[in-house]
Amino acid sequence: MSRWLAPIAAGALAAALAWHLSLVAAPFALMRVAMNRLGASGRVNSFSHGAPTRAESQFVVRPSPDLLYSTCVYDRSSGPVLVDVPAIPDHYWSISIFDARTDVAAVRSDRDTGGAPARLALVAPGTTAPPGYQAIALEHARGIALIRILVSGDADYRAVDPLRQLASCRAG
Amino acid sequence: MLAGGGSAVQAVRQGFADGTLASGPWETGKDFGSVDATPLVRARVALRGLLALPRSEAMYFTAQRDSSGAALDGSCRYEIRGGRFAARWWSITLYDHAGWLVPNEWHRHSVGSGAVPAQDADAWTIAVAPAEEPGLWIPSTGAPQFDLTLRLYHPGAALRDAPQQAVMPEIQRVACGA
Numbered sequence: 001m002s003r004w005l006a007p008i009a010a011g012a013l014a015a016a017l018a019w020h021l022s023l024v025a026a027p028f029a030l031m032r033v034a035m036n037r038l039g040a041s042g043r044v045n046s047f048s049h050g051a052p053t054r055a056e057s058q059f060v061v062r063p064s065p066d067l068l069y070s071t072c073v074y075d076r077s078s079g080p081v082l083v084d085v086p087a088i089p090d091h092y093w094s095i096s097i098f099d100a101r102t103d104v105a106a107v108r109s110d111r112d113t114g115g116a117p118a119r120l121a122l123v124a125p126g127t128t129a130p131p132g133y134q135a136i137a138l139e140h141a142r143g144i145a146l147i148r149i150l151v152s153g154d155a156d157y158r159a160v161d162p163l164r165q166l167a168s169c170r171a172g
Numbered sequence: 173m174l175a176g177g178g179s180a181v182q183a184v185r186q187g188f189a190d191g192t193l194a195s196g197p198w199e200t201g202k203d204f205g206s207v208d209a210t211p212l213v214r215a216r217v218a219l220r221g222l223l224a225l226p227r228s229e230a231m232y233f234t235a236q237r238d239s240s241g242a243a244l245d246g247s248c249r250y251e252i253r254g255g256r257f258a259a260r261w262w263s264i265t266l267y268d269h270a271g272w273l274v275p276n277e278w279h280r281h282s283v284g285s286g287a288v289p290a291q292d293a294d295a296w297t298i299a300v301a302p303a304e305e306p307g308l309w310i311p312s313t314g315a316p317q318f319d320l321t322l323r324l325y326h327p328g329a330a331l332r333d334a335p336q337q338a339v340m341p342e343i344q345r346v347a348c349g350a
Contacts, residue, residue: 054273107226
């Protein structure tokens with residue numbers, strides 16, 4: 001009996017380790033897929049403004065057809081990345097910064113800014129932001145910056161679209 | 173190793189006690205998008221709602237069943253009945269089990285608070301049915317089984333702290349089959 005205890009314990013330990021590794025690795029892997037899909041054009045540190053979501057054009061699971069999405073695959077490994085979001089009056093909007101393991105490093109909505117533009121600097125820990133920008137320290141160099149804007153129908157989309165084109169994501 | 177990896181996948185796919193709260197058929201996670209998230213919660217979010225927002229910004233509730241406990245069926249007609257939420261705006265969206273919008277000829281997948289007439293804000297009814305209807309309606313055409321995600325943006329403190337005590341919409345099955 002006792003000679004089976006060690007293999008059983010080792011087996012249980014291996015299973016527990018595999019469990020943990022699968023869970024820890026999953027977000028990184030999925031985020032990498034999302035980044036590759038979004039950055040398929042090869043453009044990093046640049047916003048891409050998605051068309052209104054249709055069943056035929058979904059870039060990630062559970063997209064909301066009520067929201068307009070603009071995405072930037074950022075890479076702060078060569079220095080700060082500056083993210084500017086203009087004011088979009090009378091609409092819910094937010095900018096969120098996701099790191100390589102899907103954690104949200106920052107969210108700023110029109111409620112947080114009082115309707116003013118949002119200006120974030122994505123930096124390595126210990127780095128300061130340029131004047132006028134709020135530093136968001138990121139342990140991982142790459143991730144996704146995502147703008148959401150609530151729109152109601154096609155006419156509203158056409159009114160809002162030129163405004164969001166003013167958003168920028170660029171190496172500082 | 174396989175057993176551990178396999179059961180991890182199962183736990184992530186199915187969701188279970190760790191980090192899940194429910195009010196009626198509506199389930200939500202405790203800590204989406206938070207650095208406090210456990211590896212299980214984080215993996216589940218990555219699989220079921222990548223790029224989801226933390227609770228302070230938005231809450232996501234998903235119903236896979238009606239209020240009587242039966243799985244949501246695309247050949248049935250349902251009525252979702254609800255009222256105001258302690259949130260800035262909300263929407264209900266239909267997805268297939270894998271989390272994708274289901275193509276339909278109307279390109280309609282959701283109803284949001286902005287579409288509810290002001291006089292109905294306290295007591296609205298949204299139909300979910302395969303055939304076109306006037307009023308608030310989400311097509312379930314082409315979705316043998318589906319689920320519904322309720323988004324609540326800028327939820328109030330009581331909702332954030334105790335989502336399981338929130339009064340959530342009833343999902344009533346009205347009729348099935350053609």
